[in-house]
Amino acid sequence: MQQRIRRIAVNTGGGDAPGLNAVIRSIVLSSLRRGWEVLGIRKGYEGLFDTSKIMQLDRDSVRGITHLGGTILGTTNRNHPFEFPVQLPGEELKLVDRSDELVENFRRLKIDALIAIGGDGSMDIARRLGEKGLPIIGVPKTIDNDLSGTVVTFGFDTAVTVATEAIDRLHSTAEAHERVFVIEVMGRYAGWIALHSGTSSTADVVLIPEIPYQIEFVCDKIMDREARGRHFAIVVVAEGARPVDGEMVGKDQGAGREVLLGGIAERVALDIHERTGKETRTVVLGHLQRGGGPTTFDRLLALRFGAAAVRMVAEGKTNIMVALDPPTVLAVPLEVATERLKTVPLDCDTMLTARDLGICFGDGAWDG
Ligand code: F6P
Numbered sequence: 001m002q003q004r005i006r007r008i009a010v011n012t013g014g015g016d017a018p019g020l021n022a023v024i025r026s027i028v029l030s031s032l033r034r035g036w037e038v039l040g041i042r043k044g045y046e047g048l049f050d051t052s053k054i055m056q057l058d059r060d061s062v063r064g065i066t067h068l069g070g071t072i073l074g075t076t077n078r079n080h081p082f083e084f085p086v087q088l089p090g091e092e093l094k095l096v097d098r099s100d101e102l103v104e105n106f107r108r109l110k111i112d113a114l115i116a117i118g119g120d121g122s123m124d125i126a127r128r129l130g131e132k133g134l135p136i137i138g139v140p141k142t143i144d145n146d147l148s149g150t151v152v153t154f155g156f157d158t159a160v161t162v163a164t165e166a167i168d169r170l171h172s173t174a175e176a177h178e179r180v181f182v183i184e185v186m187g188r189y190a191g192w193i194a195l196h197s198g199t200s201s202t203a204d205v206v207l208i209p210e211i212p213y214q215i216e217f218v219c220d221k222i223m224d225r226e227a228r229g230r231h232f233a234i235v236v237v238a239e240g241a242r243p244v245d246g247e248m249v250g251k252d253q254g255a256g257r258e259v260l261l262g263g264i265a266e267r268v269a270l271d272i273h274e275r276t277g278k279e280t281r282t283v284v285l286g287h288l289q290r291g292g293g294p295t296t297f298d299r300l301l302a303l304r305f306g307a308a309a310v311r312m313v314a315e316g317k318t319n320i321m322v323a324l325d326p327p328t329v330l331a332v333p334l335e336v337a338t339e340r341l342k343t344v345p346l347d348c349d350t351m352l353t354a355r356d357l358g359i360c361f362g363d364g365a366w367d368g
Pocket of ligand 1: 077119142260290
């Protein structure tokens with residue numbers, strides 16, 4: 001028999017993405033209509049360890065937030081419940097499994113289901129908590145678009161829009177000064193943001209993690225333009241891109257934390273300058289791609305995901321993630337969502353389009 005729902009909880013985990021507030025609003029309003037109570041767990045899963053971080057969400061708490069960036073619940077990409085960092089004086093940092101404590105607190109609060117909004121890290125935590133018996137539904141968010149099981153995540157369209165607008169602006173200054181601009185975009189180990197923004201903004205070169213590049217091919221493309229009287233060039237580089245003979249550039253953030261990627265644009269720009277003599281400049285778009293409100297596409301997708309997650313709770317579904325499979329939103333098992341990172345397939349239509357447009361990926365397949 002299906003359990004009667006009285007109280008659900010919602011949290012937002014990992015890096016923020018435009019659209020989080022729209023999902024929260026959609027979850028809260030859809031739940032209140034059904035007579036359920038909604039608790040907001042602050043800062044990812046942290047609120048389940050410290051219950052002072054739990055807040056009641058009513059109609060007033062979600063008023064006027066659909067178009068706002070960030071998240072009213074706060075978020076974090078630290079403090080993984082299965083590898084919780086504990087620092088005792090005089091000892092090395094230890095990673096401790098606190099998941100049982102979390103499940104116990106969840107039961108004590110008499111929560112019937114948790115809707116966890118997050119990226120690959122949060123979905124993996126959700127899957128593992130689901131295996132411990134916690135009824136959980138995932139909602140996929142990330143600007144990186146690297147989650148399997150869904151055609152797209154909310155946040156991605158906004159990031160691509162911001163990046164495209166920025167690259168559009170750089171064209172005129174690049175042309176005026178006859179410079180090469182190397183623009184670094186986010187995306188971690190996937191090249192989606194670079195591919196979509198670079199193609200839309202008619203970049204000359206796009207470097208993505210899926211295709212280790214050779215700088216010679218990049219320079220050939222730039223010099224070919226030079227020979228045709230185009231004395232400037234736009235190079236879009238994903239933060240996870242790397243040369244065939246080199247590593248990704250990033251900073252180690254210590255135990256239990258992801259490597260923070262970034263800095264490859266400087267290397268690409270230096271290499272281009274040394275080989276072509278062209279004046280180069282770098283622009284790192286960074287968190288601008290994540291800040292601010294969501295595009296209409298992301299808003300609507302976020303609202304649809306939130307309402308779908310509530311319908312799924314009502315239907316008694318758990319251990320699933322809502323996913324976009326146009327034209328519908330459906331449920332996929334959390335294992336499907338987390339089994340592998342969704343990187344750019346090299347034979348996908350957008351890649352083929354970019355190649356047909358003459359965009360160079362630094363792999364020699366470019367032929368003018
Ligand atoms: O996953 C989203 C993302 O913005 C990545 O594109 C980027 O590598 C990372 O988060 C940056 O993390 P932080 O917010 O910790 O700087």
